Amino acid sequence: MSGSDLPQFDIRPNPAPRSAAERAAVLAEPGFGSTFTDHMVTIRYTEADGWHDARVEPFGPLSLSPATAVLHYAQEIFEGLKAYHRADGKIGLFRAEENARRFQRSAYRMAMPQLPEEWFLASLQTLIDVDSDWVPDGEDTSLYLRPFMFACEEFLGVRPAKEFLYCVIASPAGAYFKSGPKPVSLWVSADYTRAAPGGTGSAKCGGNYATSLRPQAEAIENGCEQVVFLDAVHRKYVDELGGMNIFFVYGDQKKIVTPELGTILAGVTRDAVFALARDAGYTVEERQYGIDEWRAGAADGSLTEVFACGTAAVLTPVGTVRDHTGEFSVSTGEAGPLTRRLRQSLLDIQHGKAADPYGWTSVVG
Incomplete structure (x- = not known):
């Protein structure tokens, strides 16, 4: 699949998700950026096939060749946004479209393919649907979402890569500064x-x-x-x-x-x-x-x-x-x-x- 048509995600549930008790312990004291949800999104890009192979799969290590382009030439971008428990009991996002557009601008500057805005938003929606129990509901808490993309082609020549991997991972988050809003x-x-x-x-x-x-x-x-x-x-x-x-x-x-x-x-x-x-x-x-x-x-x-x-x-x-x-x-x-x-x-x-x-x-x- 390529272009701006919405991706069809292959959902591969984590066979060993954290228990409700383990998750509750994390959400009680989420910290920032240290614990991650049970799943992640991956979408691949090649020059031949465009964007394809959209998945939700268990959160876990990525397998990379020592010759993977990003390790040598830093062709990589990322975003950061949050999902919130709303007062009406629903889960919401804040200006996610702006993050999608900035992700495209960053990709252009770094000579990378631009993920369609609809794909970016669908990747967030899908991961939140699967891991909705990980969204904390305490004061000043959220589920931090980290979309990122990097050159995954195996080569050592100095040129824009031809293969990329887009991912989204999520982490329950408390206040960024533990002291709260103090100077x-x-x-x-x-x-x-x-x-x-x-x-x-x-x-x-x-x-x-x-x-x-x-x-x-x-x-x-x-x-x-x-x-x-x-x-x-x-x-x-x-x-x-x-x-x-x-x-x-x-x-x-x-x-x-x-x-x-x-x-x-x-x-x-x-x-x-x-x-x-x-x-x-x-x-x-x-x-x-x-x-x-x-x-x-x-x-x-x-x-x-x-x-x-x-x-x-x-x-x-x-x-x-x-x-x-x-x-x-x-x-x-x-x-x-x-x-x-x-x-x-x-x-x-x-x-x-x-x-x-x-x-x-x-x-x-």
Whole structure:
């Protein structure tokens, strides 16, 4: 099967799924990204046959040749989104169509085949149907979905691969930051950058995150929880965090500022914040934002809040900012009023506790 026709999944049930008691123990304390459901989705692509062989099969190891292309040339992309237990007892997704479209854009940038949007959405629906008992229903919990695709052709030549494997795995998730929505501390990386103009910064590919690991370790070594990158050209404009977009709030001016797209990821949560903030009476500016402007706003009090956002962390306030020259802080140790308001609005819409005037949510189970 190829093209945009919906795939017919071959359902292969796990012969040894976790017991109800084992599953309940995981859902009581889900953590983040450490336990996975009983099944996964796989779909294959070849130049000759297009997209085909769609399956739901037991979660387990993949068998790869040492010559598999992704191991040598990192031709790989992924997405991240969540399934939520809604207030009406159903299971819902949040803006999954946007994840499907971003997955296509990432594929194009990485010279990979573009999975049709309908196939992407069907893969999520099918896995959730099979593993619906794994969706937690506690406060601030969800089933984290990780679609990913990689070059699985066996070859060592430097060219785009001709064979790919698309997969979806799922993991029950609690709060990304165990401390809850309390301000996180940031380390400003002076020696490393995340992405450069013309690079892969706007694609959701593993290489972008691999380059953030050394500076993230440096952040931890300096007593900070996250790293924030500056631009690769001038080394003075804020780019984004290791895995999150960032916003600067000028409360008295009813204005929020965020770095413009180009070298950063077009976050699905980031885009949702635009709509929620505007409806709260704030203007939104996408532009270059310098680290000196950040420091000056903190010093004179005009900058009232800073928060980061992403699928995993939702909205997380930013407190202390540290670099080799010292530190400064915007937050007093608690999330600011706009951060709290936007975060709660987002969670209420995602969990079906509030009306969704934006058409962001869809029921899948």
